[in-house]
Amino acid sequence: MFTLSGKKIWACLFCLLPLMFLPGCGKQKEEVVVYTSVDDLFARPVANHFEKLTGIKVRLVTDTEETKSTGLLNRLIAEKDRPVADVFWSGDPVRAALLKEKGVSAPYKSPSATDLPPQLSDPEGYWTSFSARVRMIIYNRERIPENQKPLSIFDLNAERFKGRACIANPLFGTTSMHAAALFQVLGRRKAKKFFEDFARNGGKILASNGDVKASVASGRCLLGLTDSDDVSVAVAEGRPVGFIFPDQKGMGTLLIPNCAVLIKGAPHVEQAMKFIDFLLSPETEKMLAESQAAQIPLRPGIKGPEIFPTIQEIKVMKVDYSKLAITLERIMKGFLKQWTDKNS
C-alpha cells in the first residue's frame, strides 16, 4: 500500500525547489516591463494589443489605487538605483509628477503626442497625458428627484443631503488629487471650508471610490464623489445611479488624465519608447474609450464613450497638473491628514 515516509515527504518537498527557477527560463528577446496603477482589467487588453502589433512582450505589473496597497509607486522609488521597470503608466498625473520630483523618471517627448493638449502634460516631457477619467457626482436616481439633483460639489454640503453624502478617503487615490486640485483652484481658505462644511453636514468618509459607488447604488448614501470609470461600471451593472459633471457653471470638472512615464535607467529603453508611443496613439485612446473604463479621449475627433460627452463639451477645471504634487504633499502632511483623522 502507498505510504508516506519521512524520506518521501522530504524528497517531494525538495523536488519542488527547482520549480522556482523555471519562470526565469525562456525569456523573450524583446520585452518591455510596464508598471501601471491603472486597473488590470483596463490595462491588460492594451498591453495585449501592443504585443500583437509589435511582437514585443509586455511584462505587466498592475496595482490598484483603491485597495490601498503600498503600491507600485513605492516599489518604483525603492528600485530607483537599479530599476526593473521601463515604463510607468500612471492613472493620474500626480503620481507621475511625484516620480519626476523623486528623480525616478526620465524625459521623453513622444512623436505620438503632438496632437495631445500640451497643457495637460509636463512641459519638460517627464510625463505625457492621454485619455482621461473625470471626477463626478454619482447619485441615487430612485432617492433624489430630478429637481433636487446636485449640480456642484458644494451641493454635497447642502442641508437636503445632511448625513447622506460621501467621499472616499481623501488621503488616497484620485480623491487626494481632487482635494489638491480644490486647494489649488479655490485657495486654501475656501477649500478648507469645503471640507469642514462636509464634515459638519455629516458627510461620510468611505474606504474607496468603489465603496462610494456601492453606497450610493444601495441607497445608504444619496450622493457622492467618485471617478467616471466607477460610474460607468455601476451604469453597466444596471444600478439605479445617475451622474453629474459638477460645477459646469462654476470652476469646472476635474479631469484625471492617464500619464505615460519613461523610467530613468530603464533596462529596455527602445522598447519602452515604442510602448509609450503606442500608449499615446489615437488607437489606445479609442480602446480605452470603448472599454468599461469609459475613458474620455483627449484628442478631438476620436469617438468617446457612449454615456459621456466629449472633452470639448465639458467645462474642465483649470489645474496646473505639474504643481499638483507639491500642493498634495503640503496638504497631506497638514490639513488633510488632520481632517481625515478627526472625521474618519
Place this chain on the structure above:
Amino acid sequence: MSLSVLVLERPGRWRLAGLSFVIAVSLLPTLPLILAIRENAPWATLNVPGFLPLLIKSLAISFSGAAAALVLGLCKGVFFSLYEYRAKRLFLFLFIIPIMVPPLLWSVSFNNLSFYFRLISMHKTVCLVFITAMVTLPLVAASTVSACQTLTSSQCEAVRLTAGETRLFWLCLRFAFPPAAVAACLGAFGMLASPGPAMGLGLKTAISEILVSFSALYDMKLASAQCVMLSASTLALASFVLLVSGKRPMELLASSSKRLQPSFQGKMSTLAFVFSLLCSVLLVLIPCGALLFPAFTLPDVSLLARTLSRTLPYSLLYSAGSALVALFLGFALAFFMGRFNLTRTIGMSAMLVIFSLPPSLTALGFVYSAAQAPPWLDFIFRSPISVCMAQGFRLFPVPALLAARYFASLPPSWAYAAEIQDISLKRFSFKVLSPLACKTLLTGFLLVFLLSGADVATVLLIHPPGGQNLPLAIFTIMANAPRGQVAQLCSLYLALATIFLASISAIWNRGKTWKSYQASY
C-alpha cells in the same frame, strides 16, 4: 567523525547562536529600512500621542478576535481530536477556508453583506473582530489538534473511565491551552500587521496609519518608525503571554504508547457535530456566501480561463516555495529552541514579533536590497525566489510552532537509547525523526501554502514582472471589475484550493474510509 545523537538533548551556546542566526536571516530584509531610521531619526515626527491610542485600539481589536478564536478553536480542536462525527472532514475543510482567502476579501464580504442584505450592517469594529476571529481560528484549531495528538489513547481512556467524558474534554482543553494561546497570539499579531481588512472597512487602526505613511505620505522613515513601535509593543506583549503560559505541555508527554484515536461517543459526538455546524455557518458559510453570492451571474469563461492560465503556475510556485522556505526556517528554529526555557522564550518572542511585522515592510526591504545588490544576484532578488523568501521569512513562525511541539513530544530517552546503541545522528534522523515528522511537515507545509496565498502585499511588491498569482489578480481587479467577475475569480480560487486540499487529504488517507474508521472502534 559523526555527531552524537545526544546533541538533540543537550543545551549549549550553539543553540543560542543558531537561534540568533535564524532570527537574523528572517529579519535581514527589514534591515535597510531600520538603518534608514537610525540615520534620519524620524522619531520627532512620529507623533506618539496620536499613534499610541491607535496602537492600543488595534491591540484590543486583534486580541478580542484572538480570544474568540481561542475559545472556539480550542473546542473545535478537542472535538476533532477526541470524537468522530458526521461530516467531520467537511467541517475541517470549512474551517480552513478563512486563511485561504486574502483577509481584505473578508472586508469585501462584509461590505457585500450590507450591500445585498441591508438588514445586516455590523459595526466596523465588530466586523474587524469577527474577521480576526475567522482568520485566527484555523491556526488555533490546528495547534490544538496537534497538541492533542501527542496524548495517548491509554491516558484518555483512563480519564474517560475514572472521571467521565466531560472531565476528559475539560482536561484536553487545559492540556492544549498553552500552544493554542500562542497560536491565537500569532493570529492576532498577524492581523495586527494586515492593513487590508481595516482599510476595506474604513476603520482607522495602527497598521492603517502605517499604510497612510507608506502610500499616502510616501514617508518610508516615518512608517518604519511606526513599525518599530508596533513591534516593540508586540515584543512586550509576547513576553507577557509567554510568562503566563507557563510550563509548556509538550514536556509532560509520554510518547511510546498508542496515539490517541478519535471515537464515537454518543452525546459528545452529537455536540461536536452541532458545534462544528454552528461555527461553520457563522464564521465561514455566511461570510463566504456574501463573498461569492455575486458570482451567480453569467461568467466570462474565456476571461476566467485566461486569468487562470496566466496565474496558476505562479500561484503554485509562490505558495510551494514559501512553504519550503518557512518549513526549513521553522524546523531550524524549533531545533535550536530544543527543550530549554531560555531558548524557547527567545525563539517564541522572536516568532511573534516577526509575525507582527507588516508584510509590506519586509517586502520593501527586499526591493531596496535588490536595488543595491549586484546584478548577478538578480536570480535571487528579482525572481520568484524573492517572493518565496519574503513570504517564507514572514510565515515561518507557523511551522516553527508546530515543529517546536514535535521536537518536545519526542521522549529524551530515545536519544539516550540511540546513543547507547551507538546509532549515528544521521541514521537516527532518517529512521526515527523523519517518519514521525511527516504529519508536522505536511501540516506546516499546508498552512504556509494557504497563508502565503492570502498575503497579497508581499507578492504585489516583489513579484517579477508578469509573474502575478491568482490572489493578486483578484486584488488588482476588485476595485473596478463588476462584483460578479470578482466573485467568480474568488470562487475559482476557493475551488482550486479545495481540490488541492482534497488531493493531499486523499493521498494521506489512502485506504482509510469512513467505514474503516467506524470499524476500528
